[in-house]
Amino acid sequence: MFRRKHGADVNSDDAEQREAKISELKAALGTLSARGEKYCSEACLRRYLEARNWNVAKSRKMLEESLKWRAAYKPEDIRWPDVSVEAETGKMYRASFRDREGRTVVVMKPTKQNTSSHEGQIRFLVYTLENAIFSLPEGQEKMVWLIDFTGWTVSHASPIKTCRETANILQNHFPERLAIGFLFNPPKVFEAFYKVIKIFLDPKSVEKVNFVYQKDEESMKVMYKYIDPEVLPVEFGGKSNVVYNHEEYSELMIQDDIKTASFWAVDAKTNHANPAINGTLVPEVAPQSSSLAAKAS
DSSP: OOOOOOOOSSOTTOHHHHHHHHHHHHHHHOSOOHHHHHHOOHHHHHHHHHHTTTOHHHHHHHHHHHHHHHHHHOGGGOOHHHHGGGGTTOSEEEEEEEOTTOOEEEEEOGGGOOOOOHHHHHHHHHHHHHHHHHTOOTTOOOEEEEEEOTTOOGGGOOOHHHHHHHHHHHHHHSTTOEEEEEEESOOHHHHHHHHHHGGGSOHHHHHTEEEEOTTOHHHHHHHHHHSOTTTSBGGGTSSBOOOOOHHHHHHHHHHHHHHHHHHTHHHHHHTTOOSEETTEEOOOOOOOOHHHHHHHO
């Protein structure tokens, strides 16, 4: 989702050079597990190369670290019952609306924090990211973040440990996944906090962050450029009356869990995995198409 800054090793506008680098990276990875093969689609390889400015050696190192992390953390096996308690207040969810390009919008509300579990919060973040990516339409690889800071105070600030791990996961394991982020109505006191957490972010990520104030017409125009006010909730200065409903959202996530299980079904059978993943019984369904693989990886 985020990326660090490095010197470019290829003309990113040269299609032939890009394809050669993608093939070189694929060959350098060698033999992968079934899930690794599914994850490392051409689109995935391209994102990691872009994150390391097309340096194959650096991209390979980054991608191998991600594969190790995914093998250990198993983000694709997290299910809604594992994280639903974190979502009860609507502090983070995949919006029912999309931006003007059809991209997934993830809404976050730091003032609605309802737990103190570092592990639980990180797990919920990863689940939400995976779900947001999975819901992207074909041809889209990036999402939009809409973070509501209305009423935010220092007491709502996340611990530095959580901020650091969040940045690490986003930058190193979800490269090139953020299209743009909007910080809505951040109070003055947040600016000092932002200066602290900004040190964990690379310059490219910082450039994608926009401070938006409901009373500032010009800043609202920036957000409206990406999100149609007709679909934007009233609480964000839009015209839609849509609000987060935990029961309805839970039903949606449970259905999405079935699709996720379907996507990884081939690997699960190859590894003789138990159909009960993380204690949640998942019905057996047919594997999904390769087009789904491209956006999920």
